[in-house]
Amino acid sequence: xxxxxxxxxxxxxxxxxxxxHVLRDINLSVHKGEVLVLIGxxxxxxxxxxxxxxxxxxxxxxxxxxxxxxxxxxxKALAQMRAEIGMVFQSFNLFAHKTIxxxxxxxxxxxxxxxxxxxxxxxxxxxxxVGVDAQAxxxxxxxxxxQQQRVAIARSLAMQPKAMLFDEPTSALDPEMIxxxxxxxxxxxxxxxxxxVVTHEMNxxxxxxxxxxxxxxxxxxxxxxxxxxxxxxxxxxxxxFLDSIRGH
Amino acid sequence: MGIAEILxxxxxxxxxxxxxxxxxxxxxxVIAMGISIVVTVMRVSPIKPLRLVGDLYVQIFRxxxxxxxxxxxxxxxPNIRIVLPWKTCVEVTVVLLASAFGSxxxxxxxxxxxxxQIEAARSIGLTFTKTMQKIVIPQALxxxxxxxxxxxxxxxxxxxxxxxxxxxxxxxxxxxSYITTDSxxxxxxxxxxxxxxxxxxxxxxxxxxxxxxxxxxxxR
Ligand SMILES: Nc1ncnc2c1ncn2[C@@H]1O[C@H](COP(=O)(O)OP(=O)(O)OP(=O)(O)O)[C@@H](O)[C@H]1O
Ligand SMILES: [Mg+2]
Numbered sequence: 494x495x496x497x498x499x500x501x502x503x504x505x506x507x508x509x510x511x512x513x514h515v516l517r518d519i520n521l522s523v524h525k526g527e528v529l530v531l532i533g534x535x536x537x538x539x540x541x542x543x544x545x546x547x548x549x550x551x552x553x554x555x556x557x558x559x560x561x562x563x564x565x566x567x568x569k570a571l572a573q574m575r576a577e578i579g580m581v582f583q584s585f586n587l588f589a590h591k592t593i594x595x596x597x598x599x600x601x602x603x604x605x606x607x608x609x610x611x612x613x614x615x616x617x618x619x620x621x622x623v624g625v626d627a628q629a630x631x632x633x634x635x636x637x638x639x640q641q642q643r644v645a646i647a648r649s650l651a652m653q654p655k656a657m658l659f660d661e662p663t664s665a666l667d668p669e670m671i672x673x674x675x676x677x678x679x680x681x682x683x684x685x686x687x688x689x690v691v692t693h694e695m696n697x698x699x700x701x702x703x704x705x706x707x708x709x710x711x712x713x714x715x716x717x718x719x720x721x722x723x724x725x726x727x728x729x730x731x732x733x734f735l736d737s738i739r740g741h
Numbered sequence: 742m743g744i745a746e747i748l749x750x751x752x753x754x755x756x757x758x759x760x761x762x763x764x765x766x767x768x769x770x771v772i773a774m775g776i777s778i779v780v781t782v783m784r785v786s787p788i789k790p791l792r793l794v795g796d797l798y799v800q801i802f803r804x805x806x807x808x809x810x811x812x813x814x815x816x817x818x819p820n821i822r823i824v825l826p827w828k829t830c831v832e833v834t835v836v837l838l839a840s841a842f843g844s845x846x847x848x849x850x851x852x853x854x855x856x857x858q859i860e861a862a863r864s865i866g867l868t869f870t871k872t873m874q875k876i877v878i879p880q881a882l883x884x885x886x887x888x889x890x891x892x893x894x895x896x897x898x899x900x901x902x903x904x905x906x907x908x909x910x911x912x913x914x915x916x917x918s919y920i921t922t923d924s925x926x927x928x929x930x931x932x933x934x935x936x937x938x939x940x941x942x943x944x945x946x947x948x949x950x951x952x953x954x955x956x957x958x959x960x961r
Pocket of ligand 1: 535
């Protein structure tokens with residue numbers, strides 16, 4: 494696996510927000526089909542890291558490579574590159590004025606240049622996969638949070654991304670809706686999607702992730718398999734953190 | 742003279758004045774909407790000088806009294822060899838004012854969209870232009886229907902600036918001055934007729950605005 498070019502590779506990435514050093518010398522590779530869980534205390538830089546990967550945020554120094562290619566600077570090339578990495582946000586961020594179907598077809602039509610008919614056929618297929626095809630004609634505000642998040646996943650998938658980033662996809666959801674979203678993600682993982690998931694859902698991490706990366710204060714402090722990390726954390730920071738999320 | 746006689750003598754003038762007021766309103770509003778979209782796109786663009794120009798435009802024209810702006814357009818522009826017909830002076834003034842306020846309405850609409858949807862649009866690969874076209878402008882337009890209805894009414898009322906310059910034919914306010922000097926002793930009756938026209942049109946526009954808003958409003 495490691496002989497292949499990683500789908501996502503970060504080399505010595507540094508970023509500041511003013512005086513705040515949010516990312517410190519981040520080195521990380523994500524290989525094809527790998528599911529990486531990113532975990533860490535609030536403010537440790539997990540969201541920032543995700544956002545730099547598809548260049549919603551710029552970096553100060555270092556390199557980010559997608560399948561070995563550096564991210565282009567601004568402009569159309571960058572927009573194209575962003576489409577290759579799907580992103581699912583905590584707050585769904587569906588387009589409020591468009592129907593569920595239009596939310597999913599917009600990217601394929603506008604960015605991939607797909608015909609409307611083909612985009613709609615594929616969108617319906619994706620909506621069926623995530624179980625919201627019956628809602629295709631509604632607008633986002635008419636759906637539950639769990640349904641909206643599944644649409645957001647379908648919207649990303651419609652771009653046929655090489656990898657997907659999930660930034661706390663279930664933390665804005667009512668508890669009874671968390672599982673329906675996690676199930677979709679488990680299914681995606683099974684199908685071989687390369688995924689980076691920021692989440693505190695330990696069951697999900699244990700079930701599907703290959704690797705857990707623990708961040709604190711903008712640094713990668715520890716990484717390992719889910720079993721290693723959750724059962725035998727090596728660093729004091731990771732132990733403290735795990736205690737805190739387990740409610741000790 | 743009572744209302745009946747005034748209308749008998751000046752009915753034709755009122756009809757023309759109504760047409761003038763409404764046609765100026767419509768023309769100015771349409772142009773102002775076009776300009777306010779352009780100015781608003783400048784104000785949210787990633788290019789700093791464009792943002793500055795857009796902000797400056799709004800700050801200037803939102804904060805000058807209409808009459809003062811009309812004086813500038815009508816009497817200062819000729820100093821730099823720009824001599825516009827009187828009616829055009831009024832229209833330019835109204836458009837400058839209305840577009841500044843229009844841009845503010847759009848900005849409010851854009852701020853309501855939230856950065857999340859814009860990031861989502863970027864993350865599926867839409868360029869800045871496409872994000873504007875497909876996500877930001879349609880939503881800003883829809884959520885701006887009610888404030889824009891108010892602006893349309895304000896635009897109509899602002900065309901009364903036409904009473905400050907010689908127009909032929911006159912609009913509703915200018916006509917009042919004409920009638921009161923043409924026939925004495927009419928009191929406020931000629932003004933009341935114009936006022937009722939303004940109020941009636943405002944009311945109808947308000948209804949229309951509410952109706953459109955109900956249809957296109959973005960559920961959140
Ligand atoms: N746009 C910004 N400008 C300035 N500081 C920011 C900005 N975005 C994030 N930060 C700061 O950067 C740090 C890292 O934020 P980030 O959102 O990446 O953390 P996180 O690990 O995702 O936290 P959480 O678990 O709360 O989501 C925080 O201290 C945050 O306050
Ligand atoms: Mg975060």
